[in-house]
Amino acid sequence: MPKIKELECSRCKATVSAETPQTVCLKCAGSFYVRYDFSGFRGLEHRGRISEETPGASPGMWRYRSVLPEVQPVTLGEGWTPMLRSKRYPNVVVKEEGANPTGSFKARGLALAVTMAKHYELEKLAVPSAGNAAGALAAYAAAAGIEANIFMPKDVPFANYVEAKMYGAKVTLVDGLISDCGRIVAERKEKEGWFDISTLKEPFRIEGKKTMGYELVEQLGWEYPDAVFYPTGGGVGLIGMWKAFAEMEELGWVKPGKRPKMIAVQSSGCAPIVRAFEEHASASKMWENAATFAAGLRVPKPYGDYIMLEILKESAGVALALPDSLILASLQDWAKNEGIFLSPEGATATAAYDHLLKTGFLKPADRVVLFNTGAGLKYTDVTAEAAGILRN
Ligand SMILES: Cc1ncc(COP(=O)(O)O)c(C=O)c1O
Numbered sequence: 269m270p271k272i273k274e275l276e277c278s279r280c281k282a283t284v285s286a287e288t289p290q291t292v293c294l295k296c297a298g299s300f301y302v303r304y305d306f307s308g309f310r311g312l313e314h315r316g317r318i319s320e321e322t323p324g325a326s327p328g329m330w331r332y333r334s335v336l337p338e339v340q341p342v343t344l345g346e347g348w349t350p351m352l353r354s355k356r357y358p359n360v361v362v363k364e365e366g367a368n369p370t371g372s373f374k375a376r377g378l379a380l381a382v383t384m385a386k387h388y389e390l391e392k393l394a395v396p397s398a399g400n401a402a403g404a405l406a407a408y409a410a411a412a413g414i415e416a417n418i419f420m421p422k423d424v425p426f427a428n429y430v431e432a433k434m435y436g437a438k439v440t441l442v443d444g445l446i447s448d449c450g451r452i453v454a455e456r457k458e459k460e461g462w463f464d465i466s467t468l469k470e471p472f473r474i475e476g477k478k479t480m481g482y483e484l485v486e487q488l489g490w491e492y493p494d495a496v497f498y499p500t501g502g503g504v505g506l507i508g509m510w511k512a513f514a515e516m517e518e519l520g521w522v523k524p525g526k527r528p529k530m531i532a533v534q535s536s537g538c539a540p541i542v543r544a545f546e547e548h549a550s551a552s553k554m555w556e557n558a559a560t561f562a563a564g565l566r567v568p569k570p571y572g573d574y575i576m577l578e579i580l581k582e583s584a585g586v587a588l589a590l591p592d593s594l595i596l597a598s599l600q601d602w603a604k605n606e607g608i609f610l611s612p613e614g615a616t617a618t619a620a621y622d623h624l625l626k627t628g629f630l631k632p633a634d635r636v637v638l639f640n641t642g643a644g645l646k647y648t649d650v651t652a653e654a655a656g657i658l659r660n
């Protein structure tokens with residue numbers, strides 16, 4: 269495992285040491301990137317060792333420990349999720365993140381954040397969550413013996429509430445959105461002695477989520493796809509994958525120059541990144557009255573909006589929003605015709621793919637990865653309501 273060299277601000281490039289826990293840049297409040305000394309890990313020879321050297325039966329995302337912090341992992345088997353080839357679109361694969369512990373990709377980021385919290389001997393963590401981050405934090409905190417304080421909207425998918433309670437977290441349901449939950453955490457954290465692991469307000473959730481970028485490239489034979497569709501709320505995965513691509517190029521593990529187009533997909537009921545992208549703005553504005561059954565996408569003002577917008581531009585990608593009716597139709601389509609029960613967030617990606625084929629932005633020959641960020645089975649209440657499914 270490499271040594272962490274420093275943390276670098278994503279906005280003003282100021283650096284700090286990672287010897288003690290850090291939140292955001294003291295100078296400009298930008299999110300930090302973890303920077304390593306990769307000198308011992310460059311070249312194809314080291315890339316080849318990823319699959320060879322892995323101890324234990326299921327290391328999951330820790331197969332990439334040569335690009336992760338040198339600490340003892342708190343793990344529940346997260347990562348190394350399947351890539352499912354579509355039956356109907358030969359150049360499309362679905363990255364099935366529902367296979368993670370707690371049924372969503374949030375497991376990766378929270379596994380790393382809790383691993384580091386344990387390393388730093390933190391005792392109390394707090395998080396505002398749209399739902400799945402809460403479940404994941406609760407699970408990893410339980411595994412690590414750390415207290416988890418969770419604030420989430422009172423209408424989260426029921427599974428998120430139940431799992432957080434079962435893992436023993438201290439859960440508060442809030443009459444509001446994740447932004448209101450974030451405000452409560454910010455107001456109370458000092459007095460309560462909580463360490464805030466909100467999206468992009470600590471450096472390590474990005475590190476966990478970056479493993480999705482390493483994985484999809486390795487699973488495609490160390491080749492980039494042409495496009496990656498990412499259901500976007502706070503955007504940690506998008507930011508993490510872009511960091512992974514830059515690192516892989518620095519390491520000499522992939523050829524530079526042909527990174528995928530990054531496609532940020534949102535629901536028309538909450539689309540701050542799409543609006544900012546269309547207005548060529550460098551940051552988003554608060555989305556009023558956010559509402560969508562894709563619960564994880566109800567993030568009205570993402571903290572890392574400026575980073576996402578840069579990545580979309582740099583990758584020649586696009587941000588687009590679909591109405592819930594089309595998201596639901598795509599969810600039903602993929603369940604019936606492919607046997608894949610997507611989360612509403614994942615179905616936002618499949619709906620967006622159909623749309624971009626129609627507009628000609630993508631061609632059927634383009635190799636595409638669609639992220640199903642969570643298991644459809646976590647959403648039986650919200651999906652049943654959206655689809656009008658009743659038991660009698
Ligand atoms: C299933 C699912 N997909 C996508 C997202 C959005 O993730 P991010 O905040 O990394 O953009 C969430 C966030 O809660 C989620 O739960």
Ligand SMILES: [Zn+2]
Binds near residue numbers: 277280293294298
């Ligand atoms: Zn800064």
